[in-house]
Amino acid sequence: MTDFDVIVIGGGPVGENAAARTAAGGLRTALVEAEKVGGECSYWACMPSKALLRPGHALAAARRVPGVPVGERLDPAAVLKRRNEFTSNWDDSGQVGWAVGAGLEVVRGRGRLVGERQVDVGGRVLTASRAVVVCTGSVPRIPSLPGLSEASYWTSREATSAQEVPSSLVVLGGGVVGVEMAQAWARLGSKVTLVVSGERPLPKAEPFAGDLVADGLREDGVTLRTGVRATGVSTADGVSTADGEVTLELSDGSSVSGAHLLVATGRQPATFDLGVEQYGFTAGDALPVDDTGRVSGVDWLYAAGDVTGRALLTHQGKYAARAVGTAIVTGAESPAPWTAAVATADHTAVPQVVFTDPEVASVGWTEAEARKKGVEIRVVDLDIAVAGSSLHADGYRGKARMIVNEKTRTLVGVTFAGPDTAELIHAATIAIVGEVTVDRLWHAVPAYPTISEVWLRLLEAYGL
Numbered sequence: 461m462t463d464f465d466v467i468v469i470g471g472g473p474v475g476e477n478a479a480a481r482t483a484a485g486g487l488r489t490a491l492v493e494a495e496k497v498g499g500e501c502s503y504w505a506c507m508p509s510k511a512l513l514r515p516g517h518a519l520a521a522a523r524r525v526p527g528v529p530v531g532e533r534l535d536p537a538a539v540l541k542r543r544n545e546f547t548s549n550w551d552d553s554g555q556v557g558w559a560v561g562a563g564l565e566v567v568r569g570r571g572r573l574v575g576e577r578q579v580d581v582g583g584r585v586l587t588a589s590r591a592v593v594v595c596t597g598s599v600p601r602i603p604s605l606p607g608l609s610e611a612s613y614w615t616s617r618e619a620t621s622a623q624e625v626p627s628s629l630v631v632l633g634g635g636v637v638g639v640e641m642a643q644a645w646a647r648l649g650s651k652v653t654l655v656v657s658g659e660r661p662l663p664k665a666e667p668f669a670g671d672l673v674a675d676g677l678r679e680d681g682v683t684l685r686t687g688v689r690a691t692g693v694s695t696a697d698g699v700s701t702a703d704g705e706v707t708l709e710l711s712d713g714s715s716v717s718g719a720h721l722l723v724a725t726g727r728q729p730a731t732f733d734l735g736v737e738q739y740g741f742t743a744g745d746a747l748p749v750d751d752t753g754r755v756s757g758v759d760w761l762y763a764a765g766d767v768t769g770r771a772l773l774t775h776q777g778k779y780a781a782r783a784v785g786t787a788i789v790t791g792a793e794s795p796a797p798w799t800a801a802v803a804t805a806d807h808t809a810v811p812q813v814v815f816t817d818p819e820v821a822s823v824g825w826t827e828a829e830a831r832k833k834g835v836e837i838r839v840v841d842l843d844i845a846v847a848g849s850s851l852h853a854d855g856y857r858g859k860a861r862m863i864v865n866e867k868t869r870t871l872v873g874v875t876f877a878g879p880d881t882a883e884l885i886h887a888a889t890i891a892i893v894g895e896v897t898v899d900r901l902w903h904a905v906p907a908y909p910t911i912s913e914v915w916l917r918l919l920e921a922y923g924l
């Protein structure tokens with residue numbers, strides 16, 4: 461008799477969803493968690509970062525509408541208190557309660573694959589009759605910079621959980637973590653310098669989006685150092701506590717200093733000390749999976765979320781988890797694309813919102829990605845300037861891009877960059893997933909006066 465039908469290793473949002481799905485399908489399911497049920501997302505990523513950003517957005521939005529009485533600046537103590545509440549003060553008992561209510565057995569400890577359908581947790585070997593699902597997430601990728609390992613630097617964990625506003629902050633890396641945290645702490649009163657190796661931040665987004673975010677950061681007082689690489693780190697005494705304690709040396713011979721250094725240079729799959737080598741994989745590499753989440757060459761092993769390296773986003777990881785759970789419960793061998801056990805949208809329709817001000821909301825391919833794939837496309841670019849946007853805010857500044865596959869006349873990518881564009885993107889996701897032609901989209905009439913009217917202008921600019 462096995463202990464469980466399914467063992468899920470990693471109780472982040474993705475593991476929780478995979479486990480809840482198999483339990484709902486009547487399978488005895490264990491959720492093994494080494495730290496906190498709820499994972500990185502709940503305690504050191506999505507939730508606290510958005511809780512730090514939201515008050516600044518609300519204040520900026522109010523300032524853009526005459527007649528709304530607003531204060532000069534944010535109240536950092538109140539912002540940090542609300543952020544602490546959003547992380548339940550880093551107490552996971554609520555999440556554990558949810559897991560138990562969902563019919564899961566929560567096993568505390570670090571899981572390690574030790575044989576076919578066997579997981580060691582602190583010396584106890586758990587066995588599964590059907591499947592083991594790896595949802596161990598990712599960890600910060602730290603570059604090898606001279607002096608960095610001796611310095612006391614921040615990763616996204618410290619940047620999202622700090623209990624005081626740092627007097628100054630140097631941020632290395634202009635990806636999503638870098639720009640979001642640079643703006644959050646700048647708006648809370650920190651003197652922030654953002655170091656970006658390329659021409660602009662957000663190199664994976666459409667260039668106009670990175671440029672608009674750069675403008676927004678500069679307006680918040682962030683100093684942007686673009687086109688420079690970090691070459692070394694030095695600290696006064698190895699402990700960074702006061703202004704100027706950490707110095708980042710740069711490739712152009714200059715340097716920048718701050719009370720803290722945030723290293724935001726990407727993430728790495730959490731496949732260390734997991735026993736993946738016995739199946740031919742390398743610790744630190746992503747686990748390769750098919751669209752049902754089955755790990756290549758191991759028929760009882762599944763994976764979902766950041767650990768697969770497919771899309772490092774909570775919503776997309778949870779989608780993959782639902783596919784894995786369905787695949788395990790139904791036991792379908794080769795389910796068809798776009799059925800519940802297959803994460804088909806990962807290839808064409810991954811939405812993301814960068815929660816800066818301006819926001820960047822995108823789905824599908826960028827122009828560069830579409831061209832690389834050899835798709836015959838037409839790109840439509842517009843300023844977001846409709847009745848809805850001018851009512852929304854005085855001096856509203858934003859841009860939209862729609863990319864159309866010229867053969868099928870369907871959308872393959874959409875990006876909106878501007879204040880409060882996040883809520884526009886789901887319409888684009890539906891259009892891409894539904895393979896709606898521009899000719900049919902013409903009949904999806906946006907309400908007046910909303911920012912969504914930009915859809916009508918995009919279609920008109922396309923020639924409809």
Ligand SMILES: Cc1cc2nc3c(=O)[nH]c(=O)nc-3n(C[C@H](O)[C@H](O)[C@H](O)COP(=O)(O)OP(=O)(O)OC[C@H]3O[C@@H](n4cnc5c(N)ncnc54)[C@H](O)[C@@H]3O)c2cc1C
Pocket residue numbers: 469470471472473474475492493494495496497498499500501502504505506507509510569570571572595596597598616620637730733734764765766767771772773774775776777
């Ligand atoms: C600062 C920041 C902000 C972000 N903001 C957003 C956002 O706004 N929206 C968004 O969609 N995405 C966001 N992300 C990305 C998002 O956090 C991840 O995509 C998401 O957390 C992935 O979920 P996961 O369950 O795969 O991994 P995780 O959330 O990392 O959870 C993995 C869990 O597995 C546990 N674990 C690891 N190894 C073991 C083991 N051997 N045994 C037992 N347990 C183990 C860990 O303790 C952890 O609890 C953000 C990321 C960062 C860093």
Ligand SMILES: NC(=O)c1ccc[n+]([C@@H]2O[C@H](COP(=O)([O-])OP(=O)(O)OC[C@H]3O[C@@H](n4cnc5c(N)ncnc54)[C@H](O)[C@@H]3O)[C@@H](O)[C@H]2O)c1
Pocket residue numbers: 603632633634635636637638640655656657662663689690724725726727772773812813814815
């Ligand atoms: N709002 C959101 O959806 C959200 C928010 C935060 C994070 N995330 C997810 O988390 C993941 C990790 O975010 P991230 O920002 O850490 O990674 P990222 O890959 O988005 O960005 C890392 C950046 O660091 C740069 N970089 C790498 N090495 C460097 C070096 N040595 N010196 C200078 N720059 C260097 C890269 O060019 C890149 O621009 C992302 O994939 C993102 O999808 C999502």
